[in-house]
Amino acid sequence: MLKINNIDKKYADGTHALKDISLELSTGMVGLLGPNGAGKSSLMRTLACLQSPDSGSYHFNNINCLTSPHELRQTLGYLPQYFGVYPHMSCKKLLEHIAVLKGLNRAEFEPQIEELLTLTNLKYVENKAVASFSGGMKQRFGIAQTLLGNPSFLIMDEPTSGLDPAERERLHDVLVSISQDRLVILSTHIVEDIENLCHHVALLIKGEIVESADVQTLIAPLEGRVWQSDHAPILAGEVTVLSKNYRFGIPAWRILSEAQPTPSAQLTEATLQDRYFWELNKKEHEDVVTQ
Numbered sequence: 001m002l003k004i005n006n007i008d009k010k011y012a013d014g015t016h017a018l019k020d021i022s023l024e025l026s027t028g029m030v031g032l033l034g035p036n037g038a039g040k041s042s043l044m045r046t047l048a049c050l051q052s053p054d055s056g057s058y059h060f061n062n063i064n065c066l067t068s069p070h071e072l073r074q075t076l077g078y079l080p081q082y083f084g085v086y087p088h089m090s091c092k093k094l095l096e097h098i099a100v101l102k103g104l105n106r107a108e109f110e111p112q113i114e115e116l117l118t119l120t121n122l123k124y125v126e127n128k129a130v131a132s133f134s135g136g137m138k139q140r141f142g143i144a145q146t147l148l149g150n151p152s153f154l155i156m157d158e159p160t161s162g163l164d165p166a167e168r169e170r171l172h173d174v175l176v177s178i179s180q181d182r183l184v185i186l187s188t189h190i191v192e193d194i195e196n197l198c199h200h201v202a203l204l205i206k207g208e209i210v211e212s213a214d215v216q217t218l219i220a221p222l223e224g225r226v227w228q229s230d231h232a233p234i235l236a237g238e239v240t241v242l243s244k245n246y247r248f249g250i251p252a253w254r255i256l257s258e259a260q261p262t263p264s265a266q267l268t269e270a271t272l273q274d275r276y277f278w279e280l281n282k283k284e285h286e287d288v289v290t291q
């Protein structure tokens, strides 16, 4: 169980990146969903003990993470958003090298590396240089190295960004299989990834947690009020345009409204994406009002 209490962080230039964040998260895959600049990486770096908050605390099981970062690091795996430069070393050799840096001996790491190469589907390229891997293979390598030492708390910062659909699917398989018996926090702005993978979602916008709950609870306030229409609503009263997409070049509006907003509008099931857009819309509106 991860318990975060009132974490607050302002950068030197005055950016208030995290505003009094409190969360309780248990085992399984948890999504941290927010737009660019919401504070996701700031929170992930803080949880990984790579930067200190100005105030607040957090505990993982019985570990006070701010006072005992060394203890946390022994049970933590962190996959940063940008994994960095890869040396021209083979996949297997590099995993061995990282295992030694993590303090594992050969008897411990050899079976683990075999298992991880199979899990991440990299066995067939174990002797190839990681530098030559595609983006998706590099991400799967990143997950393999994060799992060395069998951490019980994993932080993944936007692991699927920039991947093609087939690679994303492959990564989803890996993520699901590693989240069965540990806490995995998946930080992303891709709502679909969260809908596919996470049992619990924390919605982070402008440094604040809007709500932290399961997907059904997050969607509940919108149920029975989301309409799909191929026309813009006649804007009057309590009508909010949640999103406007195109399907085969034809526009499709998703509209939040108590009553039918256009003659052709059909009532449709609310989604996590609708809730996300609703919250973004409300924040934008608040900003306009306070400016």
Ligand SMILES: Nc1ncnc2c1ncn2[C@@H]1O[C@H](COP(=O)(O)OP(=O)(O)OP(=O)(O)O)[C@@H](O)[C@H]1O
Binding pocket: 011, 012, 013, 015, 016, 017, 034, 035, 036, 037, 038, 039, 040, 041, 042, 043, 189
């Ligand atoms: N080291 C820093 N110094 C000053 N401001 C920072 C620093 N790191 C992040 N910020 C700012 O803090 C806010 C939150 O940034 P952060 O990178 O945590 O958001 P994010 O949700 O991860 O965004 P993205 O999806 O674009 O990576 C942004 O306004 C960002 O510009």
